[in-house]
Amino acid sequence: MAKHGLFGDAGISSQEFADEFTRRVLKKMGTSTLPCCGGEKKPWSDQIFNVLKEMGNLRGFDHNYEWLVDWIWWSSENEHMALAVESELDTNAKEIEEDFQKLTVMKCPLKVLIYSAVDPSEMKTRAEKYLRKQDQHVKDEEYLLIAFTPTQPRCFRLTIPVDGRNNELAFEPLQLSIGEATA
Numbered sequence: 001m002a003k004h005g006l007f008g009d010a011g012i013s014s015q016e017f018a019d020e021f022t023r024r025v026l027k028k029m030g031t032s033t034l035p036c037c038g039g040e041k042k043p044w045s046d047q048i049f050n051v052l053k054e055m056g057n058l059r060g061f062d063h064n065y066e067w068l069v070d071w072i073w074w075s076s077e078n079e080h081m082a083l084a085v086e087s088e089l090d091t092n093a094k095e096i097e098e099d100f101q102k103l104t105v106m107k108c109p110l111k112v113l114i115y116s117a118v119d120p121s122e123m124k125t126r127a128e129k130y131l132r133k134q135d136q137h138v139k140d141e142e143y144l145l146i147a148f149t150p151t152q153p154r155c156f157r158l159t160i161p162v163d164g165r166n167n168e169l170a171f172e173p174l175q176l177s178i179g180e181a182t183a
Helices: 014-029 041-058 093-103 121-133
Strands: 063-067 069-075 080-088 110-116 142-148 154-159 172-174
Touching (some): 014 154, 041 063, 041 080
């Protein structure tokens, strides 16, 4: 588990989260058509939230639910939010971007956007542009983009390097353990 500065520990690294989350969702969804390819959004959303709840419970977070954003992991033991998630399966990039923007105000170490896109790089670019405008970043907070694409999930990670504004922020590709993710 990685420490995340001021906001504490998420209970899982972004790499571990991306690997486990994508593997579990893909296992549950099987060959179901992705929303970006014309598939139904509701079954994907239901399974996304089921997996988030399972993963949070496994890590001892006693409150896993929608609160201000689509999903959080909260520990009442130390009044700590470890994870904030927005999930937008609409294919409209502006809708996805608006959901991402909500994550930037959450006080937690790991902030995750889940979406479905034929080309996930557009959202990556939009998120970078938005984050570069912000001046209230906290060192070591992490952003994770998880895109379910027609070929395989694509993930991008950004760890805030210093407090405050940074015009150089850029997401890096996160290599998934594909064998596990598609098993």
